[in-house]
Amino acid sequence: MSSIPPSALPHVGGQDTLKRDVTAFQSFAIAFGFVSIATGIFTAYGAMLATSGPMGIWTWPIVVIGQLMVAFVLGSLSARIPITGYAYQWTSRVANPVLGWIMGWVSFTFLVIVLCAVDYTIASTVLPAMLHYTGGAFDAWWITTLVIIAQALLIAFSTKATQAFNAMAVTLELIGMSCLVVLLFVVGWYRHSLDFSLLFNTGALSRSGYFSLGSLTHVGPWFMGTLLGAFTIVGFESAANLAEETNEPARVVPRAMWQAIVSVGGLGMLFLIAITALLGDVTAMTASPTPIADVITRVLGPVVGSLLLLLVIISIFACGLVILLSGTRLVWAMSRDERFPGWQMLHRIHPTLRTPVNATILVSIVGEAILSIFSRDTDALFVLFSAATLLPTIIYTVSVLMYAIRRNSLPPSQGFSLGRWEKPVVTLALLWLLFELTIFRDESFFKPWLYVLIMLAIGAVYLVWLLATRGRHGLAMPDMIAVDAILDADKGAEYDTAEH
Template sequence: MAQAETGSQHPTPADGTTSGAKPGMARELGWYASFSVAFGFVSIATGIFTTYGSVLASSGPRGIWAWPISVIGQLSIALVFGALAARIPISGYSYQWVSRIVGPLWGWIMGWISFAFLGVVVVAVDYTIASTILPELFHYVGTTQNAWAITAVVMLLQALLVAASTRTTHRVNNTAVTVQLIGMIALTVLLFAVGFSTGKLDFANLFSTGTVPESGYYALGGTTHAGPFALAFLLGAFTIVGFESAANLAEETKEPARVIPKAMVQAVLSLGVLGFLFLLAITAAGRVDGAADSATPVASVITAILGSVVGKILLVLVVVSIFSCGLVITLSGTRLVYAMSRDERFPGWPQLKKIHPRTSTPLNATVFMMLIAQIILAVFSSSTDALFELFSAATLLPAVIYAGTVAMYAIKRRSLPPSRGFSLGRWEVPVLILATVWLVYELLIFRDASFRGPWTYVLVLCAIGAVYLIGLIARRGRAHLTMPDMADVDRALDSAAPGQDAPAAEGTVR
């Protein structure tokens, strides 16, 4: 189908149309849609269900106490990202921020790393449905072949939704997030109530190291390995990521400078509190037969405490949550590819920067993102060990993105224009110190030898990106990698009348 191009010389007005005859993406998302994007990507049901068993193995039940520390660390990052989103409300989040504040070369590198993360994490998340949940739910033997086929279909469905209609995509995600919120709250309350009334809660288990030796539990570890408690932070590091995806839809959000920072911070806070209460309940009830050896310990505990029917409902809830998570990842990846293509610096940009005139979605970018995910799935699906490395890479890559973006903000914060939407004010320095300490500690965890494969994956992807970037500069010159002055972004915000939506500042100045 024919698609019309959208170029950076045609900024998007508040009503969602573009100047001239070229179509753009409609600005129609409110606070709950923005919150749902952030909440849906993080998806505590997905993250806890997927990684709780590995935390029990590496750190024992006591490892759950790393969660609240992780929440505080990730919240500090969300606050920094909120300050940036309020100043540069444009699709592409870290790619746009770093490009405009540090320079387009560094911005391109950040964009490529973000693309690598989104391409791999959608496979890692969706594969969980096929490899773990559906075999447990329908009692069949999961194989690499049927897991590959099911995951491929799930990713195709998500891409079809994103390509067909942004409004429908958000309706599906809003519904899924509402179901997840209600379901997780209900499960937590039921676990505490039934477990307490039946005497099946053992709060001493919250402080047990399980099969992990007590000696050296809090040790930092050696050169190539992290200590048991340090590894427990990976539960939060894998789960509480992706809140910044709300900023990637800034050009489709009403009053983005005000709405997006609020949505990101509220998503992290609500996920953090609800997730920790659920972890307390599931761990206190965790001394049930077979739970420690189960491939799905969360489901095993809930089935033992609340019965098989509720256990099945949990699995259905997790399927809904994972589908929502993968949907948001696909949406966010599509917007990143579109943003970099609009600035003419992504492979195949002439086609990938087009907006379909009927759906008002970047259809080509959506198809491209889906094909990349299918290729990654095909490469890794024959080996369960390789897919475990995908999960590890999906934990490592956002830490790299967060560290680079926070460092950029810390260095350039005094040159940022003011924003009427969101400001850290006097808390800016304390928040930056907290975020920096947290990210340094988190990155040190990845020195563990178990992350050798993910580091290799990251380096290979960076090498591929470097080859393309060198070719891009050789063909068109470094002068092509230019971005508008920061004042252009601030003027775009200021040009909106009070109470109306600001137009989105666009990419490369021609």
């Protein structure tokens, strides 16, 4: 243990600790807020119409089941290693610290790109429909910039206020989306606008070869539809990134993950059926940059439609808020272990605000920099959400493979276990993830792969520098028994505080 830097240990009672006050509902709200039906479907539905036609919605149940299996595995990991930094911490301790650092950097890359993808949705697909204007790439850029700044200010000044806003937004989203689904079905039925034959319509795509697997550089039309669900149902593991701020994380965090997916899966499928059955002119809706907003406004009228679109904006803002919050915790955790560029500043917790202000500023700046790259790109939304789907797939695949190989050497769980279902769950999760990775062989994903490779190259340069200056032993992490001891000490400190 002598080779471990002092900052590699989660301190108990020190100035670099985070307050443990996240409740079970707030943990669920973090997972649900990141996944967010409103955000994912509003962002990716138009792309699904273009690549798969309306019938692409039937890939949604496949993704829900696949991601649920992944969530069970990640929940099992989080119950055994409930420490802020999720995939970075798990891989560092279960596999090796070098691979752990790589996973941490990939996770950071994912969080900053998905932050841009989510916040960009407000400016590119919702506001134009709500305010009746034709937005351009530059308009979307500066509006998204303001949104990120607002989120960063809220996170930097108060974690409690951030959690409260997100919990409120998630409650509104659950109620609002449920009401929206009911209204769409009821009004659509009353006006005789529901056309369920559209659920099996392929749009402008030929039925010949529609279900084919495709070729080496081309994916079949129907299977491209999985991107809708794969982009939406990610980030549920963000609850684990606040493990050190959550009460009873080994029990609460895994439950928050699978509950978020089940909630989004069921409600999202009903929403997709309603929207698709009300599409009307499929060709016109496929060409529209805001098909869902157009359907809502046409069916429910401009007033109700605008109110519901306002709810969508709140939900998307909360989603971006959770993403930025998760990103700051990851940067803080890696900086606490002296592994992130600029860790000397980034591991600090503000003495008054009790938040990682410096880490928040950094993630926001990197997000703004990435956003500026796409400021003139008319295809920015597709590139952003594609990259934000590819990266978590890589993270999940490595995490599940690691679990499959090392599951017998993991520390015991005090809150969640797969039990006799472990092998089938892990097998299904791996099969789903390997299939999902094959989707990204399509030539349309050239730009997302380019972004990933550039970010990995930047990370590789810093990793080489770390290894050259510290050596492999300088990147060592605490042993599992040390982690358990630290968590036990943390619980003891909380108990003593409560007693006095």
